[in-house]
Amino acid sequence: MLYSEKVMDHFMNPRNVGKIDDADGVGEVGNAKCGDIMKIYLKVEDDIITDVKFNTFGCASAIATSSIATEMIKGKPISEALKLTNKAVVEALDGLPPVKIHCSVLAEEAVKAAVADYYKKQGKELDEEFFSCSGCCSACEHGEEHTH
Amino acid sequence: MLIYADNAATTAVSKKAVEAMLPYFTQQYGNASSIHTAGQMANKAMQEARADISNILGCEPKELIFTSGGSESDNQAIVSAALLGAKKGKKHIISSKIEHHAVLHVLDKLKKEGYDITLLDVSPEGIVSAADVEAAIREDTALVTIMFANNEIGTLQPIAEIGEICKKHGVIFHTDAVQAVGHVPINVKEMNIDMLSFSAHKFHGPKGIGGLYVRKGIRLSPLIEGGAQERGLRAGTENVAAIVGMAAALKEQVENMDKNAEKLKKMRDRLMDSVLAAVPRSRVNGDRQKRLPGNVSFCFEGIEGESLLLMLDSMGICGSSGSACTSGSLDPSHVLLAIGLPHEIAHGSLRLTFSEYNTEEEIDYIINAVPKVVSRLRDMSPMWERIVKEDK
Ligand SMILES: Cc1ncc(COP(=O)(O)O)c(C=O)c1O
Numbered sequence: 001m002l003y004s005e006k007v008m009d010h011f012m013n014p015r016n017v018g019k020i021d022d023a024d025g026v027g028e029v030g031n032a033k034c035g036d037i038m039k040i041y042l043k044v045e046d047d048i049i050t051d052v053k054f055n056t057f058g059c060a061s062a063i064a065t066s067s068i069a070t071e072m073i074k075g076k077p078i079s080e081a082l083k084l085t086n087k088a089v090v091e092a093l094d095g096l097p098p099v100k101i102h103c104s105v106l107a108e109e110a111v112k113a114a115v116a117d118y119y120k121k122q123g124k125e126l127d128e129e130f131f132s133c134s135g136c137c138s139a140c141e142h143g144e145e146h147t148h
Numbered sequence: 149m150l151i152y153a154d155n156a157a158t159t160a161v162s163k164k165a166v167e168a169m170l171p172y173f174t175q176q177y178g179n180a181s182s183i184h185t186a187g188q189m190a191n192k193a194m195q196e197a198r199a200d201i202s203n204i205l206g207c208e209p210k211e212l213i214f215t216s217g218g219s220e221s222d223n224q225a226i227v228s229a230a231l232l233g234a235k236k237g238k239k240h241i242i243s244s245k246i247e248h249h250a251v252l253h254v255l256d257k258l259k260k261e262g263y264d265i266t267l268l269d270v271s272p273e274g275i276v277s278a279a280d281v282e283a284a285i286r287e288d289t290a291l292v293t294i295m296f297a298n299n300e301i302g303t304l305q306p307i308a309e310i311g312e313i314c315k316k317h318g319v320i321f322h323t324d325a326v327q328a329v330g331h332v333p334i335n336v337k338e339m340n341i342d343m344l345s346f347s348a349h350k351f352h353g354p355k356g357i358g359g360l361y362v363r364k365g366i367r368l369s370p371l372i373e374g375g376a377q378e379r380g381l382r383a384g385t386e387n388v389a390a391i392v393g394m395a396a397a398l399k400e401q402v403e404n405m406d407k408n409a410e411k412l413k414k415m416r417d418r419l420m421d422s423v424l425a426a427v428p429r430s431r432v433n434g435d436r437q438k439r440l441p442g443n444v445s446f447c448f449e450g451i452e453g454e455s456l457l458l459m460l461d462s463m464g465i466c467g468s469s470g471s472a473c474t475s476g477s478l479d480p481s482h483v484l485l486a487i488g489l490p491h492e493i494a495h496g497s498l499r500l501t502f503s504e505y506n507t508e509e510e511i512d513y514i515i516n517a518v519p520k521v522v523s524r525l526r527d528m529s530p531m532w533e534r535i536v537k538e539d540k
C-alpha cells in the first residue's frame with residue numbers, strides 16, 4: 001500500500017468534514033492549478049478552538065492531513081494550534097510518502113491561515129514568524145522547499 | 149467484488165497463452181541458440197511464434213525482432229532511425245505531444261545530443277493531423293514517430309495517412325502501437341509503416357516481452373550488445389516461453405478481434421453516456437468514435453483523481469488517473485494538457501480500460517459507483533463549492 005493505515009483511515013473516514021457558517025476564522029491555502037486546496041473553519045471561545053471543520057480538494061493525503069490536523073487542534077488553545085508543525089502531522093499519520101510531504105505543509109499553513117483570519121477579525125496583532133507562505137507548488141516561489 | 153478496469157496498464161494473461169508457455173519452463177527449456185536437440189526444439193517454437201506474429205502484422209519473419217517490451221522497442225526504433233539520419237546529416241525528428249514517455253524521454257535525450265525535435269500539437273479531440281505531419285517534414289527530417297493509439301485517452305491516430313505521407317517524402321515512419329496491436333486491425337505494409345513497437349502484456353500475453361517490426365532495408369542498431377541473438381540486433385538468451393505466450397495471446401486476440409471490439413464498444417459507450425448523464429460538469433476525453441474499443445477517459449471538475457481512484461478501489465474498482473498525484477509529478481498528465489484542458493480539470497481525470505473479460509454487470513456496478521464517489525468528494529471540495537457559486 002502506498003499509504004499507512006492511518007492515512008487511509010483519515011481519507012476514507014475523514015473527521016470534521018464540513019463548513020461553519022458563522023466561523024470566527026477561515027483559512028484557505030493551496031490552489032486549483034496544483035491540485036490541492038484546503039479550507040479550515042474555526043469556532044473560538046476564550047482563545048480555545050471549540051469547533052473546527054475542513055473542506056479539501058486534493059489527493060488522499062491532502063484529505064487525510066486536513067482531517068488529522070483538525071483533530072489535533074480541536075479543543076486546544078489558539079496558541080497551541082499555532083505550534084502545529086507539518087512534522088507533527090506526518091508523525092500522527094505514521095508517515096507520508098516523500099512526494100506527499102507537501103500536503104502536511106499545506107495542513108499546517110491552512111491552520112495558520114485560519115488563525116490569522118481569526119486574529120484579523122478580532123483586530124489582534126499577527127505574530128509574523130508564524131505566518132509564512134501558503135501554497136506549495138511550482139506556482140509559488142517557495143515551491144521547491146516544500147515539495148522536497 | 150474486484151473489477152479490473154485498468155487494461156491499458158496491463159492485462160490478465162489468457163489461459164491459452166499460459167498453457168502454450170508451460171512446456172517451455174520445465175520440458176523444452178533449451179537455449180534457442182544451442183545446436184543440440186533441446187535447443188533446436190526451443191528455437192523451432194520461437195521461429196513459429198515469429199512466423200505467426202509477422203503473419204498477423206503483415207510483415208516477413210525476418211523483419212521482426214523480439215525485445216523486452218514496448219519501452220525497449222520504442223527506444224531502439226527511435227535511436228536507430230536517429231543514427232541512420234545523422235549519417236546523412238539529417239537530425240530532425242517529428243513526433244506528437246501525446247506520445248508515451250518511452251518515446252518522449254528518448255526524444256528529450258536526443259535533443260540534448262543536438263537533434264531538432266518537433267512535437268506536434270493535437271486537436272482538442274486528441275488526434276494528430278496528418279496535414280500537420282506533412283507540413284512539418286523538412287529536408288533534414290530523419291524520422292516521424294506517432295503512436296497508433298494513445299494510452300490515456302485511447303484516441304486512434306491517422307496512421308495509414310501518415311504512413312503514405314512519410315513514404316512520399318522518403319522519411320522513416322515509426323509507430324508505437326503498444327496499445328493498438330491485438331485491439332484494432334493493423335497491416336504494416338498496407339499502412340506504410342516502417343517500424344512498429346508492441347508489447348505482449350497489453351493483449352493478454354506475459355509481461356517483459358514484446359517486439360519491433362523493422363522494414364527490410366532499415367538498419368537497426370542494437371541497444372544491448374552481446375551474443376548474436378536476433379541476428380545481432382538484440383543480445384540476450386531469448387525468453388522462449390514468453391515469446392510463445394505472446395504469439396498464442398496475439399493469435400487468440402486477433403481471431404476474436406471483431407467480436408471483442410463490438411462487445412467492448414457497447415460497454416464503453418454505455419458507460420460514457422451513463423456517467424455523463426449522471427454527473428454534472430463531467431467530460432469524456434478524446435474523440436468519441438476514433439478511440440480504442442475498451443478505453444473510457446473522464447474528467448470530473450472540482451475533485452482530484454487520486455482520491456477518486458482510491459475511493460473506487462475501496463469499492464473494488466481498479467482504474468487509473470492522470471492527475472499530478474498519480475503521475476508522481478507536480479503537473480497532471482501531458483496528454484490531458486495537450487488536448488487543452490486546464491490543470492484544475494486535468495487533475496480530476498479517471499481512466500477506465502476494459503478487456504473482453506469484463507462484463508456488463510461490472511459496467512452496471514461502475515455506473516452506479518462513480519457518481520456516488522464523485523459527489524462524496526465534491527461535498528468536501530472547496531473548489532466544487534466555488535464552481536457551484538460561480539454558476540449561480
Ligand atoms: C503507448 C505505450 N507505449 C509504450 C509502453 C511501454 O510498454 P512496456 O510496458 O511493455 O515497456 C506503454 C505501456 O505502458 C504504452 O501504453
